[in-house]
Amino acid sequence: MITSTDQTVLVTGGAGFIGSHTTLALLQAGQAVVVLDNLSNSSAQSLERVARIAGRAPVFVQGDVRDRALVQRLLREHRVGAVLHFAGLKAVGESASMPLTYYDNNVAGSLALCQAMAAAGVWRLVFSSSATVYGDPATVPIREDMPTGPTNPYGRTKWMVEHLLGDLAAADPRWQIGVLRYFNPVGAHESGLIGEDPRGTPNNLLPYVAQVAVGRRAALSVFGNDYPTPDGTGVRDYIHVMDLAEGHLKALQALADRSGLHTWNLGTGQGYSVLEIVRAFQQASGRPVPYQVAPRRAGDAAASYADPSKAARELGWQARRGLTEMMEDTWRWQSLNPAGFGGG
Numbered sequence: 456m457i458t459s460t461d462q463t464v465l466v467t468g469g470a471g472f473i474g475s476h477t478t479l480a481l482l483q484a485g486q487a488v489v490v491l492d493n494l495s496n497s498s499a500q501s502l503e504r505v506a507r508i509a510g511r512a513p514v515f516v517q518g519d520v521r522d523r524a525l526v527q528r529l530l531r532e533h534r535v536g537a538v539l540h541f542a543g544l545k546a547v548g549e550s551a552s553m554p555l556t557y558y559d560n561n562v563a564g565s566l567a568l569c570q571a572m573a574a575a576g577v578w579r580l581v582f583s584s585s586a587t588v589y590g591d592p593a594t595v596p597i598r599e600d601m602p603t604g605p606t607n608p609y610g611r612t613k614w615m616v617e618h619l620l621g622d623l624a625a626a627d628p629r630w631q632i633g634v635l636r637y638f639n640p641v642g643a644h645e646s647g648l649i650g651e652d653p654r655g656t657p658n659n660l661l662p663y664v665a666q667v668a669v670g671r672r673a674a675l676s677v678f679g680n681d682y683p684t685p686d687g688t689g690v691r692d693y694i695h696v697m698d699l700a701e702g703h704l705k706a707l708q709a710l711a712d713r714s715g716l717h718t719w720n721l722g723t724g725q726g727y728s729v730l731e732i733v734r735a736f737q738q739a740s741g742r743p744v745p746y747q748v749a750p751r752r753a754g755d756a757a758a759s760y761a762d763p764s765k766a767a768r769e770l771g772w773q774a775r776r777g778l779t780e781m782m783e784d785t786w787r788w789q790s791l792n793p794a795g796f797g798g799g
């Protein structure tokens with residue numbers, strides 16, 4: 456049990472990619488869950504699949520995290536003891552063309568949530584932050600105390616919320632806040648029933664590669680092969696979404712006897728290049744992944760990977776699933792659901 460026996464965990468954005476896998480992990484740990492999601496980037500199908508795997512369903516409320524009255528009512532009615540806050544928008548390119556939408560969803564949404572929590576007397580919060588707050592890191596691996604400096608509006612929304620939460624924790628010792636900086640979440644639940652289902656053209660590498668392998672797209676564009684990395688392509692710390700989900704459960708447990716704000720990197724500590732990912736995916740899927748080299752994408756770092764030792768020390772958590780499992784699980788989800796949840 457993550458909270459005390461009669462309490463519920465509120466999961467905002469719980470119908471989305473990471474939220475649905477974490478909701479599953481919570482249900483499987485015996486925890487009661489309420490999901491709040493406006494379905495702006497997801498489908499309620501994901502939660503039906505979660506219920507199928509877990510053998511029981513979370514309560515689902517379709518609504519917006521910016522609706523403070525609604526959130527306050529949910530916190531009280533369901534005796535919420537802790538909140539996992541995934542709800543937000545995450546497309547870097549779109550954030551540059553629609554900054555108001557991003558600041559409103561991500562910053563104003565988090566502010567409204569915290570106001571509702573304070574009003575309802577709920578103080579335990581885990582926030583989905585991102586390695587993007589580190590910007591272009593001067594050195595790798597990246598530790599939590601290294602400088603931050605996001606290079607795009609999406610990253611700045613995460614950075615601003617981190618500061619907002621730091622100010623709350625400094626002002627009132629009842630807050631128990633975990634900031635989780637995710638590296639690159641990939642993979643899917645081993646059942647192949649839930650996974651990442653991006654709308655439109657995927658921005659991220661793995662969903663794009665998977666759609667090429669399944670025949671939905673012709674070829675991958677590799678954004679730059681002249682970086683100062685072993686093969687010239689970008690290096691990232693890919694982490695299996697179920698490892699990430701388990702990290703959230705560990706963070707909730709760790710916060711039960713910790714006050715203040717605590718920041719933890721969730722990554723594996725291991726970097727892989729774009730071409731290594733392409734090769735690993737070809738192997739896992741048995742399908743070709745044709746690619747062409749394209750110019751660098753603006754704002755991309757050469758290499759970004761975590762020093763995950765603080766999470767290991769303080770949460771007793773470390774990623775257990777390796778690259779092969781990440782690729783095989785992504786492929787199982789993609790090949791069983793070539794059209795995502797839209798396929799039924």
Ligand code: NAD
Binds near residue numbers: 472473
């Ligand atoms: P996702 O888009 O699949 O999930 C986000 C969910 O939030 C969606 O179901 C969406 O409908 C919902 N949502 C958005 N705005 C909302 C609002 N105002 N009210 C209620 N619901 C709302 O994204 P994800 O990959 O699962 O990411 C979850 C969180 O983790 C996000 O905050 C994201 O910024 C963060 N994150 C993601 C990654 C990544 O690569 N996937 C990396 C670092 C951080």
Ligand code: UDP
Binds near residue numbers: 661676688689690729
């Ligand atoms: N990438 C790529 N082609 C794509 C998408 C991504 O070559 O279609 C590269 C990108 O330049 C980066 C890595 O893959 O080096 C991971 O990119 P992603 O967008 O998945 O994550 P992030 O940039 O947020 O780390």
